[in-house]
Every structure is written in C-alpha cells, then in structure tokens.
Amino acid sequence: MIALDEIDRAILRAMVADADLSAGALGRRLGLSQPAAWRRLKRLRAASVIRAARLDLDAEKLGFGVTVFLGVKIGTKGQAALGDFERAVSAIPEVQTVEHVLGMYDYRLRVVARDLPDFERVLRRRIMTLPGVASLDANVLLSEERRPGPIG
Amino acid sequence: MIALDEIDRAILRAMVADADLSAGALGRRLGLSQPAAWRRLKRLRAASVIRAARLDLDAEKLGFGVTVFLGVKIGTKGQAALGDFERAVSAIPEVQTVEHVLGMYDYRLRVVARDLPDFERVLRRRIMTLPGVASLDANVLLSEERRPGPIG
DNA sequence: CTTGAAAGAAGACCGCG
C-alpha cells in the first residue's frame, strides 16, 4: 500500500480523462513543474497504481463486429479443474477477458467474432470443447459505455 | 471502413503489446522510418481504429478492493424505460461499465466498492433505486486476465 | 526519405520544511 495525497489523486483523475497528457501539460494544469509532475507519475507507475497504458481498439473496424459475454459453470470443481480450464481458455485468441468469479457462474468470458456464423464456429470448436464446462449462458453486446470509475 | 494492410496489423499488434512504444522504436522494429511509422499511427487514430490510450489503474491500490458484476433485467421494456435506466446508472460513480446486452439480461454493470459493507451501501442506495429494475444477479470478481484479442 | 524546429522526457543538482 502506498500513500496517495490529493495531488496524486488529481493527477490520476487528469490522466484517466486523457492518458496522452504530457508531464509538462499535466504540471501546468496542476501548478507543478514538469519534473515534479513527471516524478509523481514515475512514482505512481513504480507502485503500480498505474499498471500500464492500454490501447483501446475499435473491434468493429478490425472486422470483429460481434461481442458475446459467456457465463460458464464448471462441473467438477477441483483445483485441477480450474487450472485446466484457465490454461485451455487462454489459448483461444477470440477470448478477450477471462474473469474468475464467485456467484451464479464460475467464469465469465468476453469473446469477439467476425459475425454470427464465425461466433458459432468459435462456440462449437473452441468453447464447447473446453474441459469441465457444465453450462453456458450467453449475452450479445449491443452497446457499451465505459466510465472513469472512482479515484479517491 | 478502412483498408488495413499487413503492416498496419503488425503495428497494432506491437502497440497493444506495449502502448508506450514511440513511433521511432516502432519503425525500427518493422523496418520503417520514424515518420512513416508515425504517419501510419496517425492514420489509424484518425480512422479511430485506435480509439484512445487508456490508463489501466489498480483499483485495489486505490482502496477499491471489491468488484462485482451485476446482471440486470428491466421490467417495463419501453424505449423510455431504457433511456431512464441508462441516464440514472450513468450518475453512479461506482459503476465502471454499462453494457446494453441481448439475452438473459438487459444490462450488465461492473461496479467497484471499497469493501463489502461499502458495496452493500452502493447496492441498496444506488443500484436498487434505479428505475425499472426487475431483477438482479451478482458475481464477485476473484481474479481477471485480459488478453490482447485478435487483430486480423 | 531527410531535415529541422519545437516539445517532451528524464537526469543532475540545489534549496527548503
């Protein structure tokens, strides 16, 4: 755990809104010099409060027009079964996120495909052959809004 | 729609692996000059194939140790009901993503909270007061893996 | 592709509480 003061939180708020902000511009906005702002950023990165900068690609423009969320229940819940499932699911390129979850499902997957026929192929040849899958629920993404989320 | 050649896809693959890659380093890796690589990046951004750079923060280090996925079913499904729900849900800071979805649920929400008591507060005072909610399913996040996803 | 000017990154060093 690291101690974050109000300036750190202001930096995070500004950077979440615009990740390409330079250290100089950031400092100008907060009344800090460029090196001071840069040092704070470096410190936040070192403490991995800032994990990384990720590129947000438009899947549709890449030819992947279909996104489906799958809720997966695993049949035999041994430690080995979970490991087997995770290893196998990590080898499927169409799977964007694997969430290990507690509640109605055991795993939630975000899967992309070019279109519905392509999704059927992924489902039948990839997902349904995964080890230990007892049941599947599907939801097709219509639209999505991502919000900054709380900082402090 | 824009036409992407093999070089564009190589650029995207390299950039999703490391979003902080400079145009110069990118060009060196692919056998392009720095301005050539930079122009390609600019073109991909202008076509919004690359939407933006997003900062990946560690919610736990910010004091938000609990992430819950909610599956929401809306009772009265008129056009107005969906708009009302979306507007109201957008005002809750703890909601990180709102996915409008087709299938077993109508919406899927990603919600963060400091701990379980804090989550109960959000659930009772924010989520359960949303207009039109007929039923809720919850799944608590244990761990998560994000993968690059397919490019071409 | 090459050049070149402006901006940003990132280090060394000093001063303050």
Added chain:
DNA sequence: CGCGGTCTTCTTTCAAG
C-alpha cells in the same frame, strides 16, 4: 530525508522540404 524548482541533455514529435 522527502519534495519541489531550475537547468541541462537527449529523444521524440511533427511539419516541410
């Protein structure tokens, strides 16, 4: 010592030749 400020150097960006 921790933190911010200035100065300095190297790299990167980005437009123009």
